[in-house]
Amino acid sequence: MNETKHGHEEDPATALRQTSLRVTKQRVAVLEAVRVHPHADTETVIRSVRETLPAVSHQAVYDSLHTLTEVGLVRCIQPSGSVARYERRIGDNHHHLVCRSCGLIVDVDCTVGQAPCLTPSHDAGFVIEQAEVTFWGLCPDCAVSGAAMVGDDHRSAV
Amino acid sequence: MNETKHGHEEDPATALRQTSLRVTKQRVAVLEAVRVHPHADTETVIRSVRETLPAVSHQAVYDSLHTLTEVGLVRCIQPSGSVARYERRIGDNHHHLVCRSCGLIVDVDCTVGQAPCLTPSHDAGFVIEQAEVTFWGLCPDCAVSGAAMVGDDHRSAV
């Protein structure tokens, strides 16, 4: 549905062309899937892509995700205990809130912004490129329903 | 084996007893291994443990690490692209510097300390328990030797 009316801005095909990658329907579908499902894991992307392209191989999706990550069209995050997840929002260095109970991931902007998070006390001689911040806690739903029973052993994400 | 001179402080057996876990030689060895090899992955722990206990099963190590993590005697970290790594936790919420090239992990204290890193702009209703900060970059060695040849699989993110 709602096809390209303007076909710019975040249009998958355009984005791909700009990185001089070949525009294949698989890649377009993967990009679209990542946009539709923020923080989706690979399996979710595969399922989503197969809604429009039933015959895609999982390998094509893995490969597309890697390629797209390399050229910077998607970003890959892997909170502890979770499989790889991808997101379309890139460029800004936003961070993530992860629910310990259900695995829900939500974006947060780095208010305090730049300085504090980007300057560790002593850098041990490292050349620092990026600071990645992950906030762990409970999402609203889990905080309510699971407040009492949380705390044992669910590493089950999603 | 520098045996108990004072037998307190960080003595594995004592620590275990205090958490009402059974004191087994496997667990003691695992705790010791984690202390000796900061940020060791499971395989390293297994090898280290087998130096003194040649017959330990890998399963015992996996299980010990999980149990010890649960009771808070060790902490598990998993930077993107890395397998699980463990460290003897100190209760302080220190952070990590990870080398993109060789994977080296180094501890850093959270200078600015408390506030900034622990308060995202808007918490989306989450109950936040912890902020985890990972600094990505190049360790001194890789920054020098690899400065030119690095860049195979990572363009500087943000």
Next chain:
DNA sequence: CTGCTTCTTTTGAATCAGTCAAGGAAAGCG
């Protein structure tokens, strides 16, 4: 210190995410 109960460890197989490799298909170019 002897036996019992419960928690741990061993053993060995299984699962799961992700990867490798070779041949067939399709994008982009002229």
Next chain:
DNA sequence: CGCTTTCCTTGACTGATTCAAAAGAAGCAG
């Protein structure tokens, strides 16, 4: 339209981690 290069499909494979059943130790009572 046909070629070249890049991409996708197929199917097997790896490596980290987990499951499950049975044997083995820790801690406790007697």
